Amino acid sequence: MQLLPQSDQDDLDERMMRSAMVEARAAEAAGEVPVGAVVIAPDGKTILGRGQNRVLRDSDPTAHAEIIAMREAGRALSNYRLLTPEGGCSLYVTLEPCAMCASAILHARISRLLYAADDPKAGACGSVLEVLNHPQLNHRAAVRTGLLAEECSRMLSNFFLTRRGKKRIDPHPMDVEEALLGGSDGDEEEVVRKG
Numbered sequence: 280m281q282l283l284p285q286s287d288q289d290d291l292d293e294r295m296m297r298s299a300m301v302e303a304r305a306a307e308a309a310g311e312v313p314v315g316a317v318v319i320a321p322d323g324k325t326i327l328g329r330g331q332n333r334v335l336r337d338s339d340p341t342a343h344a345e346i347i348a349m350r351e352a353g354r355a356l357s358n359y360r361l362l363t364p365e366g367g368c369s370l371y372v373t374l375e376p377c378a379m380c381a382s383a384i385l386h387a388r389i390s391r392l393l394y395a396a397d398d399p400k401a402g403a404c405g406s407v408l409e410v411l412n413h414p415q416l417n418h419r420a421a422v423r424t425g426l427l428a429e430e431c432s433r434m435l436s437n438f439f440l441t442r443r444g445k446k447r448i449d450p451h452p453m454d455v456e457e458a459l460l461g462g463s464d465g466d467e468e469e470v471v472r473k474g
């Protein structure tokens with residue numbers, strides 16, 4: 280992986296997270312919970328895969344943004360391990376990965392994971408479970424959290440508030456944790472009713 284001065288790396292990280300946010304907004308426009316992800320090549324700037332949450336559209340419980348992005352990157356590299364001669368790839372995602380996605384990140388040998396908002400209900404990178412960098416699993420990934428977290432959390436909070444017919448909060452974020460907890464429950468109920 281290319282080593283950059285910290286300020287350049289920060290700029291690049293923010294740019295890539297904004298690409299993930301574009302995917303999240305597209306998911307929201309399609310009525311899905313707004314989560315987006317991108318997989319970036321070891322050069323730090325080439326997008327190998329983009330993904331947005333599409334579980335409802337595809338009737339697919341595995342169609343999380345990270346899975347979609349890693350699948351696309353795997354096809355781009357013709358390798359289920361997202362490895363290149365230059366090194367491993369980075370995954371940027373707007374919400375802390377769940378256990379399924381964290382496990383897929385291990386299988387893909389992602390070398391660097393960056394996520395924005397914590398997911399206190401299902402996060403598997405420290406919030407609920409610790410799947411990444413588990414002492415008994417052999418793959419290690421560098422993890423950076425909190426990048427653009429406020430914006431990504433607000434996007435999720437607003438989505439759930441809108442779905443429940445409440446006024447969107449702008450520009451001040453409410454208690455994101457509560458919004459996520461309440462929102463996720465509402466989401467599940469709605470899915471059950473639809474089914």
Ligand SMILES: [Zn+2]
Nearest residue numbers: 343376377380
């Ligand atoms: Zn997931």
